[in-house]
Amino acid sequence: MKPSVGFIGLGLMGKPMSLNLLKAGFAVTVWNRTASRAEEVVAAGGTLATSAREVAANCDFLITIVSDPPALEEVLWGTNGQGGALSALKSGAIYMDSSTVSPDLARKIAAACAKQKVRFLDAPVTGGDWGARKGELLFMIGGDGETIKEAEPLLGVMGKKWFHLGPNGAGQTIKLAMNAILALQVEALAEAMALVSAAGLQPEKLVEVMQSSMARSGVLDVKSQNLLKGDYTPSFPLRLMLKDVNLAMELAKELGVTLPAVAAAQATYGAVKRDAKEDMDYSGVMRFWKK
């Protein structure tokens, strides 16, 4: 029998992920801080709960995907330690968090889960809203291999690949490293375009040469047109990329590792976010050079 699924967080990623679970025949109970975002999921057969705690109390498999560590902590532990989802989870349940948070927070959640015999996976995703809609996300997972095996029927509906990377915290560590690389690749492209433009040449030419060379990349394929056209419609918002870069830098500090270029990107993304009036994609880092 299929496990009953609880799903908390119906944002750009969570909504299509939960819709794919419904489409695959899972019974899904959902909750979102902004209730209106649940309408489409309810129309597709989802059950709307009145609180995160209610979702957790009534499922075999809980998934959360929220925007940042404070949002996740509020979902799990509630306000002032009251009404959080975590203590409502049933013994024997599996809880998988697909938010991007610090490895430390992932381990703290894992420890709290262990006390109530809940198995925890930190399983942040990559692949963007497009990957979420297509059911083609990648999951970077920290936790126990047996638990991942049990989660596979759900992982296969939401994603095309999943990687067991180590114990709890490993999924978040690899995710932070990945996003630091993506942030830097976009930063590199933006800096090079700024240089070429200042020299009076067309940055389109740079992109054309790169496509045929070793400088080709997924970032070039997906983001170069945004950078060239100044179209920063959010696919992955800059504020969330900056949050991830900040988390990577905090982790580096904890571990005593120097990351000079990531630090430079942190400053650039930070400056753009500070001046931004609207929400924008992280390719909007180009605004550092071109208003």
Added chain:
Amino acid sequence: MKPSVGFIGLGLMGKPMSLNLLKAGFAVTVWNRTASRAEEVVAAGGTLATSAREVAANCDFLITIVSDPPALEEVLWGTNGQGGALSALKSGAIYMDSSTVSPDLARKIAAACAKQKVRFLDAPVTGGDWGARKGELLFMIGGDGETIKEAEPLLGVMGKKWFHLGPNGAGQTIKLAMNAILALQVEALAEAMALVSAAGLQPEKLVEVMQSSMARSGVLDVKSQNLLKGDYTPSFPLRLMLKDVNLAMELAKELGVTLPAVAAAQATYGAVKRDAKEDMDYSGVMRFWKK
């Protein structure tokens, strides 16, 4: 009739490029600062000249590819303005420089050439020694379109693609932007691997996830194994990458453009070069974290 070719600079790139011209039936006269490097080219049918000036005086089409701006200036203007190749070039000749130097130097050479009715192309290459051997280089060209048309029979022997990017200097500008991106992509990968390793995880896992994601890149394909294994056998030497990054930063300064992440990479590559006892590939920037 095929133009007679002069070729100056028989390094990691120049040697296979000149061998491909010989194989295609061009008459090639060569010169190299270290004469022993010419042996293979002479054995393949090349004519060894006794000076750079002699090469220039006897060709319709001159190609130079040397390691840095001072080396190129010495070839072209000689020591104390005596014995350089440039003033020996015949009126009507074409001169193509495939070294990586500053756009300013390219424009200075173009101006000197124009005075003696020589047509100049700045045409730095990318594709590495492997691309040079296979005749699959990319040429980034600044100069006149008609001159490039005339150069095509030679370009097609040494390369698979060439891009007309603008007037003289444009080839060098795009090349510096390209190499700044490559330097930063390797830097990003090295920083992320350092973070993951410090967290006690295997950087191999990071590479595996990246291969399936938007973080995939030519750099990941070509350099990740070097970084993982600590094998820094020079393919493109770190000292030359640092030279190119330095040139990009000088250009940025001239143009009043801030490049925070390129500046960070400049410091990291610089620190590794300072401590390096042997020549190494630019993937050796990993030494900043892992001795």
